[in-house]
Amino acid sequence: MTLMALDTIAVSRGRRPVLGGVTLAVEEGELVGLIGPNGAGKTTLLRAAMGLLHCAGHSSLADLAPRARAHAAAFLPQAREVAWPVSVEVLVALGRSPHLGAGGIGEADRAAVARAMARMQVAHLASRPATELSGGELARVLIARVLAQETPLVLADEPTAGLDPAAQIATMEVFGALAAEGKGVLVALHDLGLAARHCTRLVALSAGRVAAEGQPEAVLAPEVLAEVFGIAAHFEAGPEGPVFQPLRVLHDNR
Amino acid sequence: MSRKLGIALGALVLLLFAGSLLIGPAALGLGESLAALVRGGAERDAVALVMQEVRLPRALLGLMTGASLGLAGAAMQGFLRNPLAEPGLIGTSASAALGAVIALQTGIASLHLLALPGAALLGALVSVGLILAIAGPRGGALALILAGIALSALAGALTALVLNLSPNPFAAAEIVFWMLGSLTDRSMVHVGVAAPFVLAGGAVLISLGRGLDALTLGEDAAAALGVNLARLRLLVILGAAALVGGVTAVAGAIGFVGLVVPHVLRPFVGARPSALLPASALGGAAMVLAADIAVRLIAPDRDLKLGVLTAMIGAPFFLHLIWRLRRQLA
Numbered sequence: 001m002t003l004m005a006l007d008t009i010a011v012s013r014g015r016r017p018v019l020g021g022v023t024l025a026v027e028e029g030e031l032v033g034l035i036g037p038n039g040a041g042k043t044t045l046l047r048a049a050m051g052l053l054h055c056a057g058h059s060s061l062a063d064l065a066p067r068a069r070a071h072a073a074a075f076l077p078q079a080r081e082v083a084w085p086v087s088v089e090v091l092v093a094l095g096r097s098p099h100l101g102a103g104g105i106g107e108a109d110r111a112a113v114a115r116a117m118a119r120m121q122v123a124h125l126a127s128r129p130a131t132e133l134s135g136g137e138l139a140r141v142l143i144a145r146v147l148a149q150e151t152p153l154v155l156a157d158e159p160t161a162g163l164d165p166a167a168q169i170a171t172m173e174v175f176g177a178l179a180a181e182g183k184g185v186l187v188a189l190h191d192l193g194l195a196a197r198h199c200t201r202l203v204a205l206s207a208g209r210v211a212a213e214g215q216p217e218a219v220l221a222p223e224v225l226a227e228v229f230g231i232a233a234h235f236e237a238g239p240e241g242p243v244f245q246p247l248r249v250l251h252d253n254r
Numbered sequence: 255m256s257r258k259l260g261i262a263l264g265a266l267v268l269l270l271f272a273g274s275l276l277i278g279p280a281a282l283g284l285g286e287s288l289a290a291l292v293r294g295g296a297e298r299d300a301v302a303l304v305m306q307e308v309r310l311p312r313a314l315l316g317l318m319t320g321a322s323l324g325l326a327g328a329a330m331q332g333f334l335r336n337p338l339a340e341p342g343l344i345g346t347s348a349s350a351a352l353g354a355v356i357a358l359q360t361g362i363a364s365l366h367l368l369a370l371p372g373a374a375l376l377g378a379l380v381s382v383g384l385i386l387a388i389a390g391p392r393g394g395a396l397a398l399i400l401a402g403i404a405l406s407a408l409a410g411a412l413t414a415l416v417l418n419l420s421p422n423p424f425a426a427a428e429i430v431f432w433m434l435g436s437l438t439d440r441s442m443v444h445v446g447v448a449a450p451f452v453l454a455g456g457a458v459l460i461s462l463g464r465g466l467d468a469l470t471l472g473e474d475a476a477a478a479l480g481v482n483l484a485r486l487r488l489l490v491i492l493g494a495a496a497l498v499g500g501v502t503a504v505a506g507a508i509g510f511v512g513l514v515v516p517h518v519l520r521p522f523v524g525a526r527p528s529a530l531l532p533a534s535a536l537g538g539a540a541m542v543l544a545a546d547i548a549v550r551l552i553a554p555d556r557d558l559k560l561g562v563l564t565a566m567i568g569a570p571f572f573l574h575l576i577w578r579l580r581r582q583l584a
Contacts, residue, residue: 070480081472083335
């Protein structure tokens with residue numbers, strides 16, 4: 001089943017086009033990696049998909065009423081904002097707010113919060129103020145908030161930025177597990193190695209358009225990398241899965 | 255808000271409310287005063303008159319003013335995600351003061367008991383229309399803050415102009431004293447004027463807890479959690495303006511309560527914006543009731559103004575806040 005369908009999404013900032021007609025769908029069981037250089041429009045595409053900014057074209061999520069949308073998809077923004085020193089447990093529980101009735105947090109909600117914290121290995125931080133965590137801990141806690149929402153689809157904007165290698169791999173494995181459960185995940189990534197190893201499909205954005213889309217080995221082909229990223233790289237299907245390593249800059253494509 | 259904190263704050267407010275009823279220039283006994291509160295008909299003597307017409311409205315206004323400013327402050331801080339936000343930020347209190355000052359200057363205020371509060375409420379209403387028009391339907395928190403600062407400055411300048419053009423020193427003195435904020439010589443009519451705005455504004459703001467909680471994660475995350483940000487902003491502005499406009503109209507400008515109280519209570523509610531709303535309403539009521547008792551005890555015959563005292567407590571606290579922030583950032 002299709003969890004999200006974007007049809008020719010176009011966004012302009014003033015006169016400068018940021019996205020020029022992006023069409024994209026995420027199906028159940030997919031972990032889709034959204035890659036592209038800085039300024040390619042990854043964040044704008046995710047925000048437009050969630051209906052957070054005004055855009056031309058059509059997003060199946062943006063059409064929903066706010067609460068229905070919060071049941072259909074969870075969104076992890078790139079900025080890791082926490083305004084108040086609330087405890088980690090309270091912060092993760094905010095993911096349950098679309099599910100709450102008049103009675104407030106119930107047993108099922110508490111269980112979902114506990115599951116999410118266990119999955120992101122932050123249960124030991126439960127009573128710590130969220131504003132006093134390290135950058136990596138906060139990133140994991142915020143992902144746990146998104147998991148606690150327990151939606152069929154997760155959109156995450158650079159969830160692995162600033163995480164240590166173990167946490168990066170663990171996070172991508174959590175997203176992979178979600179996909180294996182039949183959920184869908186769309187994740188903007190800068191680490192092409194992680195994208196190559198964990199994503200079931202990649203979408204490469206370049207200057208606001210889809211430059212390439214498909215299996216990781218097809219999207220990370222030398223000619224696409226040269227055109228989109230301006231780099232050359234080593235890509236190999238090793239015994240432990242695909243290995244990707246950027247090697248050198250070909251030209252300044254900006 | 256935890257039950258323990260709720261009970262503690264509730265008991266404190268009750269105690270101070272009773273204290274406010276019992277303290278005054280007419281020395282009345284405890285039992286005598288309380289009995290006089292409910293005495294009516296032919297038995298209504300001087301004591302009953304003092305209790306029912308002087309002290310009860312004063313205590314009720316203290317309760318309403320403090321609760322309104324505390325609640326509005328907590329809602330503004332939660333919405334703007336800034337501990338330095340306060341209810342006056344959207345320009346309502348400055349505009350309400352301008353309305354009252356114009357009423358005093360033109361002499362309309364002396365025509366009818368309700369003329370002054372009515373003019374202040376009109377000023378508040380105009381400011382709400384202006385702030386919504388200036389900040390725009392989709393503008394973020396920053397647009398709202400800037401619009402509020404501009405509006406406050408404009409209202410302040412116009413107030414200064416009215417003072418400047420004041421025909422005689424007595425009118426000017428009357429205006430200045432009104433602006434200092436006080437609960438002295440108010441009647442049940444004043445309670446009746448403010449009560450509808452306080453109840454309506456309070457009901458609106460207290461219902462916004464979940465949206466404010468979600469805003470802890472930022473505007474994008476809150477919107478993705480199903481919060482309608484445009485609606486939330488409109489309700490915060492309308493609710494805060496009703497509370498601040500309502501109490502400024504009857505009590506004058508009383509500063510720092512809405513800034514200080516939410517900040518003091520935040521650690522006790524685990525920093526959750528939703529829990530801070532009722533806690534700050536109770537805390538604000540306690541602070542204003544206590545300050546209003548203090549002005550009567552410190553200088554019974556000098557008519558020390560309530561707004562002066564809250565600012566005397568509030569400003570040093572504000573400095574302490576900045577000091578702590580600076581240490582945290584260092």
